Amino acid sequence: MEPSSEARISAIRHFNRFFTRHIGVLQEGLLHSPFPLTEARVLFEIGHGEQVTASQLVRELGLDAGYLSRILTHFEQQELIKKTRSEKDGRQFLLSLTPQGKEAFLLNDQRSREEVAEMLDDLSEEDQQRLLNSMRTIESLLTRGLKFSEPFVLRAHEPGDMGWITHRHAVLYAQEYGWDEQFEALVARITADFITNYRPGRERCWIAEINGEIVGSVFIVESSEAVAKLRLLLVEPKARGLGLGTRLVEECIRFARRHGYQKIILWTNSILVEARHIYQKTGFKLVAEEAHHSFGRDLVGETWELIL
Template sequence: MLPEAIDERVKVVRHFNRSFTRQIGVLREGLLHSPYTLTEARIMFEIAHREQTTASHLGRELGLDPGYLSRLLTRLEQQALIEKRRSDNDGRQFLLELTDEGKQAAQLLDQRSRDEVAEMLNTLSEQEQQRLLKAMQEIEGILTRSFKFSEPFFLRSHQPGDIGWVAHRHGVLYAREFGWDERFEALVAQIVADFVNNYDPLRDHCWIAEMKGEIVGSVFVVRASESVARLRLLLVEPKARGLGLGTYLVEECIRFARQHGYQKLQLWTNSVLVEARHIYQKTGFKMIEQESHHSFGHDLIGETWELIL
């Protein structure tokens, strides 16, 4: 590539960076009208959303110099926002936790962030929002080295036609791969019909995954109670398996459930769904119950899994 060509592209990228950081307000003195910098807020966010974390883990996750991170942690500790606790498993390690004041600060930052992004999105039409989200996901996919898809993918909310697709593809794939009869498709059809009829965008969500304009996956979060949500109907098409999409969809469900105030995320699956069970285990779910049942023409072992948020 000619030097003048790369110089021009660098200018475009830097202009986008300046424009976007100004738009989301990260250059203001206090992030989200708070006394905290962007890095301090990220540290509190990471501690709040992990059961156990250490300074070394935070450094790797956020790409921070150890000395700089140490100074920030000391400052947050002096402000009584975080505290250190010696690990029960390894006395050489200290786990970082938020104090009650730290939890309140993190919750306030999270709510303000959500409100500001929602305000920005509400100024756009539905078509503009979808274009923006797709562009953001494509940028993230291209720039993240660990990204496993060979082509950019796009997650979106459900649209007319998607609900029928979910029921149809579940019926086809589970019959082909496990020999389940049409009663399973009927069950899925009932689940998605209940989702549409009782849909509350503040408590429920459906993600549809597309690659090259083709639907390749889906998952749902639905309200079970004020404090408990259910993850339902995780599906990844065979052509998109082994690429990390299933894990990504489950992680989106976890993020949604946390952001919307749920305390637990539960799911029901069967022991024969080995790949799905591996994803649930990897993302922190624990199996809490098993029971044998005869369904869809087969003897199965049903399992209830749970994640404390």
């Protein structure tokens, strides 16, 4: 008889506990080093990579951008890494190891090789091949379901991003809807207000990147103690069809719930069909409509809300 779902879940959890204990992940310092697992992985990727950026690390390791930023700051304080501004993109910093960082990396790398070699020495040739084949099977099956295997990566805003958001909104809305420079002025005011009055525990901006290039953005800001406002959702044409717009809105919803908001509201226009589809799909309801003349066009403004 096939094992039940509960039995399968228990078996996988049992294997996870066995394997993490076997390779020493639960030790305070991996490989008898001062680095816990995540820090050791970050150090490893920087040591093995060429012109590594924080965005690439977020994508490769599936890490939260804020968490990675704290790790990199800690590494800088320990003088293990250095940052160099990219000549191709001034908003990007290339990460590399300092001499102290290389020393720590090489020590960890050597210890890792020695531990794996010791583990294999305890197995016959036949058992080693069975182990390797089984590991390849696990990797192949689970890679297809990795949650961080999306073609894009999300990060928090950085210096220069508000200028990009204002510029791209102005260009795209002029090209696609014929809106004039008054819309650019509105976006500039929204982004300036966000930076001037930024409340980290209550507000957030997400920037989406593909291979280091910005392709989208969204904001969640405080309207009142109980109400959050979603603003300035944008997805570049080249990144549409990847689920990015939905993912950005879902991040706003998760953030609002986590920080105690009771409702999210947003204002859009009926002409923005793709955005309206995303809002409807993620649970927002249209609650009000009003005709207006803005940005050089006759439009129908819409207010949507989501009860959390």
